[in-house]
Amino acid sequence: MVDIHTHILPAYDDGAADVYDTLEMLRIAADNGTRTIVATPHSNLPGKPARSCSEIKRIVSLLNQAAKKENINITVLSGMEIFATDDVAKKLKNGELLTVNDTKYPLIEFDFETDSFFVFRVLESVISEGYTPIIAHPERYRCIAENISLAYELYRMGAVIQINKGSVRGRFGNKAASAAATILNHRLAAVAASDAHNIFTKTSDLSEFAIFLDMNFGSGCSSLLLNENPQRIISGKDVHWQSPIPFR
Template identity: 30%
Template sequence: MKKIDIHSHILPGFDDGSSSEAESLRMLKMAAKQGVEAVIATPHYSAEYCHNSPETIRRACAELEARVREKINPAFRIYPGQEIMYTLDILEKLERGEILTLAGTSYVLVEFMPWVPYSDLYRCVRTLMTQHYRPVIAHIERYGALREKGRVEELTEIGALMQMNYRRIGGKWYEETTRWCRKMLKDEKIHFLATDMHNTKARKPSTQGAEVWMAKHLDSIYMKKLCYKNALKLIKQNTQRRENDKYGKYA
């Protein structure tokens, strides 16, 4: 199945992801073999990783894309973005152009500490939506606050989109997180799947286990949206940034 990966740490030396261009190319070769045709590079933005300017990220994406097209696939695309740790001044930083949205759109990949209270998740979504940014909550399986009934649905209703990592879907059936992830997918509560790849070992791009389970349990149309079509819609909207209510429904 074709895939677009909206969450990846492939830029060498930018964060705790790839350590070298060689490792980046190995990761992307692994991803391409699993059907990935494009990625959004999303280096962390946090107190620890706050020194990479948007222009530096854009330039690194262009340089790595050129190498991937030469070595792996001449049609492969790499788009710039960031995975932004939520803080109260996130909106101001976006408005000043200090941090990046996903692929130049109004979509913002936001992460939180695993122990984040639900009130912070809710506040983030409402804050970003006031200026017509569309929050994409990164790896939602990490947040205990979202395990309570109705909370994913409430955030979706006020504008959030949900991203889940492939890796947790393909886990063991008796693992609580895997069971929760699969239920969310069966109920069609998720909008994007991503690898969140960091390296070629412990956090490599791996989609096969998830795909095996999804092929047996999910509607094929929904599966294509999760892996490819919703991300393609996102990328195509980079000329419509900041136009309210023109983003469509994803579920």
Template identity: 30%
Template sequence: MIDIHNHLLMNVDDGPASEREVLDLLHQAIDQGITNVMLTPHHYAGPYMTPKSTVIEKLAEIQKLIDDNDLDIEVHHGQEIRINENIIADLTTGFDTSLNDSRYILVEMPFTELPPFYETVIDELVENGYTPVIAHPERCAEIVSDPGILLELVNKGALAQVTAASVTGDFGEELQETAFKMIENGLIHIVASDAHHAEVRPFMLRKAFETIDGRLGEQVSEKLKDNARKIFADEPVVVEDPERIR
């Protein structure tokens, strides 16, 4: 499996603060069958500003831990960019980065109100050849109250990523039902861990896909897994006609 959203970099955001915590997360990922992870620290989010240069520098620390401990997992650079009006300019200068320099860029919306410029930024990204991946829309209050917003973003060319813990119910039954409604209506294209800590915010991809298997069938979970693989390979993700949640 491939995970496109997590917080494994050490001492850059609200992820791990020690080598031990990083190793715990890496072992957990390997135990779940995860082979590749995109390291996506918070960027432009509150106090967190993590430019591409910092991501590359801190990724080297993770790679050394992997090499020193002979771990069978690969790491790649990325960011979880809180939506802002500078993304295109910052991609041009190298301050921002897409997922492993692919066409895919992980974009986070605020958890409460959407900024007035969010549609313009999504349009700009698509027009410049990027595919925005909307991080955990099931946790964005304005999108949850009006799922038509997510439908419109997908129709514009964006993809959407649900968090594993939302799917499993570990974030609560209400979030789980929202997540499944989004999946069932073709509004979700990838499941990712959003892992921060092996105990508090762990990798839960295996449990998430088992939950999807049980409710929607193995074909759905395999498609979601394959979409993550396509993002990793910088291949196009085919989006079937999404539907409005009613």
């Protein structure tokens, strides 16, 4: 499997506390079938210092060396979870922000209380610069969870929807779980990810999640969302859609 959304960099954001935590997260991922993992530290947070793209890449390179030394069979790639602001498109173009593995795919998150006009405005500006935005866990944003038909509009505008393991499994409450299920039932999610932060609660283990997806959303669900499409994303190829169903 390929996990495109994780917080594994040591002591870098609210994810892995130190390098031991990082290596344990990598081991948990590898032992449960993840072969490639993208480090996506929180970035572009208002009021916080800017993240250095070259620094993230340097740490990722060190982690790959450390994983090899520890016999952990996994490849780490660079990325960011970019907090949405009006200047994201400009910053991407200027090379101030990282996309997933330097592809056309920036992973973008919004404030949970954001309004839908802002979501569409930011994504539109990013698309107009030639990127294909991946919207991180839209099921967790109130404006989308309460008006789920907007998920179809996100798909129509050309954004890629990424669902979180924790949302589907009910970790973020009934509203997010129900929104995630509706998005999955309408085949609007192109990719799913762990959004792993630690080794206990929000882990990098995707194995049980894969089984849950197949049992509840069709036998090919985990293969498409956890293998094929994330593999296409890290390679910069277009994702596959399985005839998304519009809302009545």
